[in-house]
Amino acid sequence: RLGTERFYSHGEINQFIEDLAEEHPRRVFVKTVGKSYERRLMKTVTITNGDGRRNKNVIFVDGGFHAREWISPAAVVYLIDELVNNLADNADLLMDYDWVILPVVNPDGYEYTQLSEETRMWRKTRKPSSPDCIGTDPNRNFDFHWNEEGASEDPCDQTYAGSKAFSEPEAVVVSDLIHSYADRGKMYLTLHSYGPYILYPWGWSSDLPDTVDDLHEVAKAGFDAILEATGTLYEIGSSTNVLYVAAGASDDYAFNAGFPISFTMELPPGGTGFDPPASAIDQMVKETWVGIAAMARKVVQKY
Numbered sequence: 076r077l078g079t080e081r082f083y084s085h086g087e088i089n090q091f092i093e094d095l096a097e098e099h100p101r102r103v104f105v106k107t108v109g110k111s112y113e114r115r116l117m118k119t120v121t122i123t124n125g126d127g128r129r130n131k132n133v134i135f136v137d138g139g140f141h142a143r144e145w146i147s148p149a150a151v152v153y154l155i156d157e158l159v160n161n162l163a164d165n166a167d168l169l170m171d172y173d174w175v176i177l178p179v180v181n182p183d184g185y186e187y188t189q190l191s192e193e194t195r196m197w198r199k200t201r202k203p204s205s206p207d208c209i210g211t212d213p214n215r216n217f218d219f220h221w222n223e224e225g226a227s228e229d230p231c232d233q234t235y236a237g238s239k240a241f242s243e244p245e246a247v248v249v250s251d252l253i254h255s256y257a258d259r260g261k262m263y264l265t266l267h268s269y270g271p272y273i274l275y276p277w278g279w280s281s282d283l284p285d286t287v288d289d290l291h292e293v294a295k296a297g298f299d300a301i302l303e304a305t306g307t308l309y310e311i312g313s314s315t316n317v318l319y320v321a322a323g324a325s326d327d328y329a330f331n332a333g334f335p336i337s338f339t340m341e342l343p344p345g346g347t348g349f350d351p352p353a354s355a356i357d358q359m360v361k362e363t364w365v366g367i368a369a370m371a372r373k374v375v376q377k378y
C-alpha cells in the first residue's frame with residue numbers, strides 16, 4: 076500500500092497496482108496496454124466491485140501526461156487506493172460502473188524529472204524530435220484538429236505537436252484505450268497541474284459543445300464538493316475559454332470519440348507551481364478525490 080508521504084516512481088506505481096490485483100483477484104485487474112518509447116510497461120488497472128458483471132459503464136482516468144506534474148500520478152494512486160480499499164464509502168461508484176485507470180501516461184518523462192534538479196521541469200515525452208531536441212507534447216499529439224491552434228511545429232518547443240498525429244507511442248496507447256471503451260465510457264478524466272481548473276471541451280476552439288449544460292453540471296458538482304470540503308475555489312469552464320486554445324489534446328479526443336463527459340482537471344499549484352512539496356501531497360490528493368467522487372456520483376446518476 077502506498078502512502079501519501081512522498082512521490083513514487085513509475086516502477087513503484089506499477090508494482091502497487093500489481094500487488095492490489097494479487098490481493099483482490101476478483102475485483103482488481105491489471106493489463107499491460109503498451110510500451111513507452113523507452114520501453115517502460117504501461118499498465119491499466121481496472122477496479123470493479125467484484126460482482127462479476129461484464130460490460131458495465133466505464134469511468135476512465137489517466138495521469139502523468141506531463142512529466143513534471145507529479146501531483147497528478149499521486150492523486151491517481153490515492154484514487155485507486157480509495158476505490159479498492161474503501162468499498163463501503165464508494166459502493167455506489169462501482170455498482171454499475173467499472174473504473175479503468177492509467178496512472179502514468181508519460182513514464183519516460185516522469186522518470187526523467189525524477190533524475191535531478193536540472194531535469195525536474197521536463198514536460199514532454201523523451202523520443203528525439205529533431206537532431207537537436209527531444210520530446211513531443213503528448214497532449215498535442217492526438218488526431219483531432221491536430222496541430223491547428225495552440226500547438227507548435229518547432230520540435231524544440233514545449234508544446235511541439237509531433238511530426239504527425241499519434242507520432243508518440245504513449246498517445247497511441249491512450250487513444251486505443253479511449254476507442255476500446257468509447258461505447259460504455261461515460262466519463263474521461265485526465266489529471267494535470269496546475270490550476271485549479273476543471274476544464275471541459277472544447278480546447279481546440281472557443282465553440283461550446285451542444286451538451287455544455289451536462290458538462291457544466293457535472294463539473295459544478297466537483298467544484299461544490301471541493302469548495303465545501305477545503306475552501307479551494309476551482310474555476311470551471313471550457314478549456315479554451317478558461318485557459319487557452321490548444322488542439323490535439325486527449326480530452327477533446329475522448330469527447331469526440333463518444334465519452335459524454337470529458338474533463339481535464341488541473342490540480343492546484345504548490346512550491347513554484349508544478350512542484351508541491353511532499354508534505355502537501357496528503358491534503359491535495361484527498362481534496363482531489365472529494366471532487367472526483369462528487370463528479371462520478373453525478374455521472375452514475377445521469378448516465
Ligand code: 0X9
Nearest residue numbers: 214267268269278314321324339
Ligand atoms: O496545455 C495543456 O495540455 C493543459 N495544461 S497544462 O498546464 N497541464 O499543460 C490543458 C489542456 C486543456 N485541454 C485542451 N486544450 N484541449
Ligand code: ZN
Nearest residue numbers: 141144267268
Ligand atoms: Zn499538463
